[in-house]
Amino acid sequence: MQTTLSERASQLPRAAEAESILRTCVHCGFCNATCPTYQLLGDELDGPRGRIYLIKQVLEGNDVTQKTQQHLDRCLSCRNCETTCPSGVDYHNLLDIGRAVVDAAVPRPLGQRLLREGLRQTVPHPDLFKSLVNGGQVFRALLPGTLQSKLPRHAPPAKPRPMTLRERQVLMLEGCVQPALSPNTNAAAARVLDRLGISVIATREAGCCGAVDYHLDAQAAGLDRARRNIDAWWPGIEKGAEAIVQTASGCGAFIKDYGHLLASDPAYADKAKKVSELARDLVEVLRDEPLEKLGIHASQRLAFHCPCTLQHGQKLGGAVEALLSGFGFNLTSVPDGHLCCGSAGTYSLTQPALSRQLRDNKLNALESGHPEVIVTANIGCQSHLDGAGRTPVRHWIELVEAALP
Template identity: 75%
Template sequence: MQTNLSEAAKRLARAEEAESILRSCVHCGFCTATCPTYQLLGDELDGPRGRIYLIKQVLEGAPVTTSTQLHLDRCLSCRNCETTCPSGVKYHDLLDIGRAVVEQQVPRPLGQRLLRQALRAVVPRPALFKALSFTGQALRPLLPALLKSKLPAQVAAPGQRPAPRHARRVLLLEGCVQPALSPNTNAAAARLLDRLGISVEPIREAGCCGAVDYHLNAQAQGLQRARRNIDAWWPAIEAGAEAIVQTASGCGAFVRDYAHLLEKDTQYAAKAARVSALSRDLVEVLREEPVEQLGLCAEQRVAFHCPCTLQHALKLSGAVESLLTRLGFTLTAVPDGHLCCGSAGTYSLTQPELSRQLRDNRLDALESGMPSIIVTANIGCQTHLDGAGRTPVRHWIEVVDAALNPEYNQA
């Protein structure tokens, strides 16, 4: 795609990257066929190709309007288009650049500003989020339907978490909302890793991965959270930790991107590259281990919802399904498994109508095989799908942990 960046755009820190991405697009339109918002709205500007044109116009100096902002806001950042694209266009990077420029030029209405500030103030702070979630549960009957759907009807107790005892050690990103909404997820992961001879070393100083701030266009703050995590993890990395494990694929996708996002930071570039290289989704660790020896009693019919971050960002499509099959679970067929459920981080709160449509379509597909339970690999997808009050939705590691042979548990 021919480009002619404005003088102002040429001064952007990522100007060369933006121009390179724009030039790699051959406007073939293959991306529109797999774009969830284009499928719902049928508007070219609500598909990747249209949004690329909008960003191109912005970077070439065209006037920026609220309409431009709306079409960029409606993007889920699911990266389905990147999986489809034959030219390897790095759409999500271009979107980040374009959204940041538009954010500076188009003032948001007061309601939007307050919502985004509230999300950034609460979500990345686990203790605050947990306290507010507990309060929300107590006041559940009084909450608006949208907020009520974000709180699980029941929160499973985490159970025992093994103390570190093995020579093999990994770090575990605890996450922001997962400790409150699904505390058993990380505990189940720690128990299963322990049974395989891998200890989870707690790093309390590590916090939010930075994705919430970054994707709400507070990019500098998001990168600062990334730096703090790198500092928190670094002593354990130098001491031989073999991986930084995430049970939420959304966090994993962002940590994997630290190397790219901090590549021009002279103080952190090398460390960020090392952290990204050590980053592993939980399934990447477990699929290399002799999980069959665990002796599971897996008799459930399970539908797996593959989060966009797992299949399109981390390129792990089929990995969890393969592992569950090895463990003896019966997986039901799921039509259109490449499509987004509509959670997309904070999208379900900033774009609730589109998000609900996508959720209901995904649940129809997931339930078509009559599973007893739906499992997924990302806390956002889990709470979003489960909030519909239909088939129960859990993290896949909890279902695996629950299916462990009782005799093995007592051993």
């Protein structure tokens, strides 16, 4: 796509990257065919091609309006379009660049500002978030339905983690909301890995991956969190940790982008690149191990929801399904498995109507094969889908751990 950046836009830190991405797009429109919001709304400006055109206009010096901001806000950042695109357009990075410019130019209404700042002040802080969840459970009956649906229906407590220190070690990101919403997920991962002779080292100093801030108008704050995590992990990396494991695919997709996002930071570029190289979704670690040693022979009927951050962001579609099938689980067929469930980080709170539509469509597809349980690989998707109060939704590693002999 022919692009001429305005003088002001050409001074942006990522101007050359934005121009390069825009020139990659041939405006074919294949992306719209798999865009969840375009399918719901049917508006060209609520599909990737239209949003790319809006960003192009902004960077060429045209007026920026609240309508521009609204169309960019409605994007889930699911990256389905990147999987579909025949030209390899790096859409999510262009979107991040465009959103930063638009948000700097268009003040948000007070309600939006309060919501976004409130999310930034609570979600990335595990202790505070856990206190809020526990308080919500106590007063659950008094809460409006929208808040009740955000609380876990049934969160099994964390089982004890193995105490033996193995020769092989990996680091693990504990996450910010997962310890409160699904406390047994990381413990289950540690117990399975221990059976394979791998110890999990939890680095308490590592906090939120940074994605929440980064995608809520605070990109600099998100990158500061990335730097703090790199500092926290670095001693473990120097001691020979094999990988940095994530059980939440949303966090994993963002950590794998650290190297790109901090490439221009002379103090962190090399370390960020190393961290991204070591970042592994849990399934990437397990699939390379002799899993027959686990002795699992399961038969439970499951539907697997493959998060967008796993299949489109990390290109690991089919990996968990293959592992679960190898263990004997009976996986049902899921129509339109490539489509987003509507969770998308904080999207279910910033765009609730669209999010609910996408959730209900996804649950209809997941339940079409009549599974006993739905499993997924990202806490955001898990909480969002389970909040509908229909078929129970859990992280897949919990079912694997429960099937250990």
